[in-house]
Amino acid sequence: MINLKTLSPKQIGFLKLIGFLLACLPFVRLIVAAVLDQLGANPLEFVTRSTGDWTLYFLCITLAVTPLRKLLQWPWMLRLRRMLGLFCFFYACCHFLSFLWFDHFFDLEEMWRDGLKRPFIAVGMIAFALLLPMAMTSTNRMIQRLGGKRWARLHQSIYLVALLALLHFFWMKAAKHNFAQPILFAGIVSLLLGLRIYWKLSGKLSGKPRANLEI
Ligand code: HEM
Numbered sequence: 001m002i003n004l005k006t007l008s009p010k011q012i013g014f015l016k017l018i019g020f021l022l023a024c025l026p027f028v029r030l031i032v033a034a035v036l037d038q039l040g041a042n043p044l045e046f047v048t049r050s051t052g053d054w055t056l057y058f059l060c061i062t063l064a065v066t067p068l069r070k071l072l073q074w075p076w077m078l079r080l081r082r083m084l085g086l087f088c089f090f091y092a093c094c095h096f097l098s099f100l101w102f103d104h105f106f107d108l109e110e111m112w113r114d115g116l117k118r119p120f121i122a123v124g125m126i127a128f129a130l131l132l133p134m135a136m137t138s139t140n141r142m143i144q145r146l147g148g149k150r151w152a153r154l155h156q157s158i159y160l161v162a163l164l165a166l167l168h169f170f171w172m173k174a175a176k177h178n179f180a181q182p183i184l185f186a187g188i189v190s191l192l193l194g195l196r197i198y199w200k201l202s203g204k205l206s207g208k209p210r211a212n213l214e215i
Pocket of ligand 1: 045052055056092099124125127128165168
C-alpha cells in the first residue's frame with residue numbers, strides 16, 4: 001500500500017511525468033482537432049477560448065497546491081507546483097499568441113488599440129505581463145540568485161494575476177450576460193485565497209513561523 005504522506009523520489013518523478021503528459025493533453029487535442037479540421041464553425045475563436053480556459057484552469061490548479069498540501073499533509077505536492085505554474089504560463093502564451101495572430105495578424109499597434117477599446121483585453125495583458133517575470137525566475141538558479149524571501153515576494157503576484165484573470169473573464173462574459181462560469185471561478189479563487197488569508201492570520205496570532213518559499 002502506498003503511503004501518500006511520504007513518497008519516494010522515484011514515485012514523485014513518476015507522478016510528475018503523469019502530470020506532465022496530462023497537462024499536454026489540451027494542447028495536443030487542439031493540434032489534432034486543427035489537423036482534422038474539427039475546430040468548429042469559428043476555429044479562431046475556439047482556439048482563443050480554449051487556451052484562455054486552460055490558462056485559468058492551470059492558474060487555479062497551481063493555487064490549489066499549497067492548500068491541498070496543508071490539508072492532506074502531502075508535502076511532495078510542492079514538487080509539482082513549478083511544473084503546473086509553467087503550464088499556466090504556457091497556455092497563457094498560446095492564448096496571447098492566438099489573439100495576436102488570429103485577431104491582429106501580429107500587428108502590435110492594432111492589438112494595443114484593441115486593448116484600449118476593449119478593457120477586458122488590457123486586463124488580460126496586465127495579467128500576462130505579471131506572469132512573465134514569474135516564469136523567468138522559476139529555475140533553482142534564479143531562486144538562489146534572488147534569495148528565498150525576494151523570490152517568494154515576486155511570486156506572490158500570482159494572487160494579483162488570479163484577481164485580474166477573474167476580472168478579465170467577468171468582463172468578457174458580462175458583454176454576453178453570461179455570469180455562471182465567472183461566478184463559479186470567483187468562488188474557487190476566493191476559497192483558495194481565503195484559506196491563505198485565514199492561515200496567515202491564525203499563524204500570526206499563534207506566532208507560527210512561515211517557510212520562506214511558501215506561496
Ligand atoms: C493570465 C492571463 C489570462 C487568462 C487567465 C485569460 C483567460 C481567459 C478566459 C478564461 C477567457 C474566456 C474563454 C471562454 O469564453 O471560455 C478569455 C477570453 C479572451 N481572452 Fe484571455 N486570458 C488571459 C490573458 C489574455 C491576454 C494577454 C489577451 C490578449 C492580449 C487575452 C485576450 C482574450 C480574448 C480576445 C478573449 C475573448 C475570445 C472571444 O471572445 O472569442 N487574454 N481569456
